Amino acid sequence: MNETRSAAILLPNANYYGTLAAMRSLGRAGVRVMTVDPLRICHGRFSRYSSQHLICPPYENSSAWAEWLLMQARTGPRRAIYATSDAVSFALARYRDELSADFDLYQPSLETIMSILDKGLLMQNAQAVGIETPPTWFPENSTEAARLAKDAGRTVLIKPRSQLAQRTGTKGTVVKSCDQPVQAIFDSYMRDYAADTEFVKQSSVAMTPLVQKYYPEAINNVYSLSGFREKISGGMVLRAARKVLQQPRRIGTGLGFEPAPVDPFLAEQAKRLCERIGYYGVFEMEFILAEGRAMLIDFNGRFYHQIAFDVARGLESPALAYAAATGNQADVTRLMASGNSREQEDVAGFCNRFILTTMVNMQRIFRTMSSNDAACWLHWANGSDGQMVDAIKDPNDALPAFVDVGQNLIHFLRHPRAFFKQYALERVQARVERA
Incomplete structure (x- = not known):
């Protein structure tokens, strides 16, 4: 060391x-x-x-x-x-x-961060540089939301315009516009907004949720483009991944990722978006791949969930952020050159093995997953395709994993119904092999 x-x-x-x-x-x-x-x-x-x-x-x-x-x-x-x-x-x-x-x-301005945290502003800026986004509407009230959902004639997603505008941190709700209470769901988000926070005072429009076309491809075909952008030169170092599993299944936090090649077109668009809004530092952008299009759905301007996956593949984003913050330009240059010159080819994926195996085993018990699908997921999580990066387990730093297991068990005891619904009854899709 x-x-x-x-x-x-x-x-x-x-x-x-x-x-x-x-x-x-x-x-x-x-x-x-x-x-x-x-x-x-x-x-x-x-x-x-x-x-x-x-x-x-x-x-x-x-x-x-x-x-x-x-x-x-x-x-x-x-x-x-x-x-x-x-x-x-x-x-x-x-x-x-x-x-x-x-x-x-190493912190961009408030104007830049608001352009990321407010999905309305994010979409405006993305579209201005040619990045596609899902069809999205910004109703002012629940009556208008119900009308827009009905006119859309399809399954839609109702979600906060910003996570910081909500007290509970809910990512969103998938509804069929023809037969579910869109107004009630929209109003529940309005009641949940965090009225007394500085964020809402900074952007009052963010308290109103948005309505967006829902793509089933969000379940297992989200493309993640992550990396680091340097402030002085504007240079970038990138990695890409495909989210193959998330929790909850239809809209949630990534539970499993596989490596993917960096798409040169999306990389150039990401660069243009960062230049437009003035962003620099560590970031992750998420795109839904559907109907032959790549549509931006989120921009995380911070350390992100699967950053260990990128570190294992040769991109030391945390070290880059530290070197840039402390003014060590020589280290920034060295780390960016190293990240751009190589990518570890033997890393097969990223997952939280404890959560994944718990989910698979419970779904086998409740017969919501076939034995073949269960075997496929467990073999993948155990590294049958190559080295797996675990979200928390590390043989050289073992204690956090034990604490995490304990926290999950406490959550189960406190919220058994939610636990069974999420782990046992919500079907995990079959793992799809990609060429």
């Missing part, structure tokens, strides 16, 4: 898999990592690479969280900090000027 670097880094969201992956990547490189979270029990806290765990205010309370950071700065040396979630990204952008006096940041 390298000698410890001089500046430590604060990593929030210590219970996120992307944060844990960044901790391990930076810790192996000799960077001192401090975890930050409102929760005392987080799997990241128990990583061998967490030198200290700090309890902070909720990220959604941006002003209190920023003030807490400034108080920490008064009692210690200068440290770096990087965005690990939408809420953290917004807070760092909102208070960038104040925080940059005491912290090393």
Whole structure:
């Protein structure tokens, strides 16, 4: 291991898999990592690479969280900090000027971050540079939403215009416009909006959900383009993956990914979008591949869920973010050159093996999955096609995985009905082999 670097880094969201992956990547490189979270029990806290765990205010309370950071700065040396979630990204952008006096940041402006977090603005900017997006409508009320859904004559997706506008963090609801209560679902999102947050005060239109055409291909044919964009030169280093499994099944967080080639056309479009909105740093863009088109559905301007997959394939995004934040341009240049020159070819996929095997075994018990499909998924998760990267399990950093299992068991005991519905009764599609 390298000698410890001089500046430590604060990593929030210590219970996120992307944060844990960044901790391990930076810790192996000799960077001192401090975890930050409102929760005392987080799997990241128990990583061998967490030198200290700090309890902070909720990220959604941006002003209190920023003030807490400034108080920490008064009692210690200068440290770096990087965005690990939408809420953290917004807070760092909102208070960038104040925080940059005491912290090393690599943080785009508030205007840039709002162009990402507000899906209405994201789609406008994407379309302006020629990126396709799914047909989307922005109704002002539930009556208009029901009419638009009926006119669409198909299955639609009702989802928040921004995750930060909701208290519960629901990704969205798939409804058949002809026979489900669109108005009731739309109104439930309106009642759930986080009225007292700085984000909603910054963008009141974001509290109104949107209606979007739903593509069944979202289940297992989402193309992820991820990487790092350098601020000075605008240069990029990229990796691509295909999301093959998500939870919940129809719209949810990626549970399984396979490597994919970087599409030169989409890479150029991603570059143009970043240039237009002024984005730099670590990012992930998601495209639905359907009807012969690639349609942008999301842009994550922060560390993302499957970042360990990219690290294993030669793209050290966390190290790039750290080097850029601390002003080490030589390391930025070296890491970008290394990332662009090689990609590990023997990495077959990424998954959370514990969650996947739990889901498969429960669906076999409840006969919602065939034995052939179960065997296929388990062989894949166990590395039958090559090296698998696990979302949390690491033989050199074992404790976080045990904590994660415990947290999942506690969740099951507290919410048994939701657990059975999601793990046992919601069918996982057969794994499709790709050429």
